[in-house]
Amino acid sequence: xxxxxxxxPVELAPGMTVWAERVNHGAEAxxxxxxxxxxSVAELVIFESGNGSFWLDGEETNLHPRCVVYVPxxxxxxxxxxxxxxxxxxxxxxxxxxxxxxxxxxxxxxxxPFYGVPSEQQGKQLSALCDLLLDTTQSSPQxxxxxxxxxxxxxxxxxxxxxxxxxxGKGQQVAxxxxxxxxxxxxxxxxxxxxxxxxxxxxxxHMSANYFSRRFAEIMGMSLTVYVRVxxxxxxxxxxxxxxxxxxxxxxxxxxxxxxxxxxxFKQRFGxxxxxxxxxxxxxxxxxxxxxSA
Numbered sequence: 640x641x642x643x644x645x646x647x648p649v650e651l652a653p654g655m656t657v658w659a660e661r662v663n664h665g666a667e668a669x670x671x672x673x674x675x676x677x678x679s680v681a682e683l684v685i686f687e688s689g690n691g692s693f694w695l696d697g698e699e700t701n702l703h704p705r706c707v708v709y710v711p712x713x714x715x716x717x718x719x720x721x722x723x724x725x726x727x728x729x730x731x732x733x734x735x736x737x738x739x740x741x742x743x744x745x746x747x748x749x750x751x752p753f754y755g756v757p758s759e760q761q762g763k764q765l766s767a768l769c770d771l772l773l774d775t776t777q778s779s780p781q782x783x784x785x786x787x788x789x790x791x792x793x794x795x796x797x798x799x800x801x802x803x804x805x806x807x808g809k810g811q812q813v814a815x816x817x818x819x820x821x822x823x824x825x826x827x828x829x830x831x832x833x834x835x836x837x838x839x840x841x842x843x844x845h846m847s848a849n850y851f852s853r854r855f856a857e858i859m860g861m862s863l864t865v866y867v868r869v870x871x872x873x874x875x876x877x878x879x880x881x882x883x884x885x886x887x888x889x890x891x892x893x894x895x896x897x898x899x900x901x902x903x904x905f906k907q908r909f910g911x912x913x914x915x916x917x918x919x920x921x922x923x924x925x926x927x928x929x930x931x932s933a
Contacts, residue, residue, distance in 0.1 A: 649678040649731065655780055656736040657789040659772045663726045664689070671720040677817055679873070681732045681749070682710045683796055685765055689725025693718045700754060705762055707755035707796045711737065713824065714752055715817060728769045730789055735877065740790050747797050755799030765799075768792045817858055819844060823851075831871055832894040837863060871895070872908045879917040886913045 651658055664671075671691070684707070691702045694717040702718070710716045712734045732740075741749040757765055772788045779785065817824075822843040827835065840863060841851035855863045871893040878889050890901035890913075905913050 649680050651680070651731065651733055652780070656733045657730065657772075657776065657785050658780075659728060659730045659769070659776045659789070661726065661728050661769075661773060664720075664724060666724045668723060668725065670722045671718065671725075673717050673719045676717070677713050677715045679712050679734060679870075681712050681734065681737045682708075682716070683730040683732070683793060684708045684710075685728045685730075685769055685792075685796070687726045687728065689720050689723070689727070691718065691720035691725075705757055707757060707765070707799055709749070709753045709755075709793070709796060711750055711752060713817065713821075716752065728773070730769075730772065730792060732789055732793070733877070736786065736789070740793060744794065747794065749793070749797075753797065753800045754802075755796055756801050757796075757799040761795065761799050765792065765795050768795060819846075820855060820858060823855075823863075827867060827870060831874055832892050834894065835867065867894075868904060869908065872905055875901070875905065875913070876909065876916060879913055886917075889913075 673694075686702065686704055686706050686708070688704050689702070690704075692699055693702045693708060694700075694715075702720070708716075737749050741747055768788055768791055772785065772792060775782055775785050775788060823840040826840070826843055837848050837852060840855075841848045844851055846854065852863060855866070859866055861869070875889050875893040878884060878892075879886070886901075887898045890898045893901070895901035895904065902913055905911075905916070909916055911919065
């Protein structure tokens with residue numbers, strides 16, 4: 640059976656730009672099979688125990704304790720674990736946070752995935768920073784220390800980069816179907832409020848409208864219309880908690896026909912009105928990070 644490719648909807652709670660959690664599987668845990676996917680947040684994984692394989696942009700590499708993997712937004716990746724005990728720390732950062740960090744520290748190449756193997760000293764530093772981040776994301780998820788600690792972790796992880804050794808006898812390349820859609824996705828990110836038509840998006844990808852529509856749904860797991868709406872709502876949600884701009888202006892910039900239409904779609908997506916969402920984000924009345932279907 641061919642591998643499925645999925646655009647995994649990962650959203651951070653109102654006002655949050657970073658989330659971290661420790662994932663543990665006990666000694667009796669079964670193997671975890673492959674599930675190729677990509678999503679709109681960046682992902683940094685610090686592996687603590689367990690063995691298996693992982694794929695970055697189709698390249699398969701051995702996975703072992705203490706290695707580090709960074710995956711930028713919308714980058715195809717995949718993990719597979721052997722049976723038994725395994726654990727890791729997962730750090731997710733929204734795309735704007737990654738971009739700001741890359742601009743502040745241009746020596747960090749955060750547009751590309753990387754694989755790292757920390758030295759003993761680097762491993763201790765990463766472990767201490769991860770413990771601090773895990774504590775602060777639970778107690779003060781919007782605190783500036785959360786973002787600063789996550790930035791330090793990314794910086795420290797970047798310093799451990801090595802060229803990964805290919806998994807022996809497993810140099811299989813995995814096709815990246817999302818690459819066919821990147822011109823359309825990049826255009827949406829550059830001009831999210833523009834009234835994009837199916838024909839325009841298809842033309843950017845050198846496809847017919849019908850073929851583009853079908854392939855988009857197959858690859859992304861949702862139609863173009865739904866994807867555009869979700870993306871615009873995510874941008875609007877971020878702006879709502881970052882400042883005091885009028886909600887009508889945010890709705891207009893995000894490409895919604897009216898504030899009423901925006902409010903209806905926003906509540907359908909997040910379960911809160913835009914005003915309530917802003918209040919929740921700015922008063923730190925926050926739920927856990929949410930993963931919702933389109």
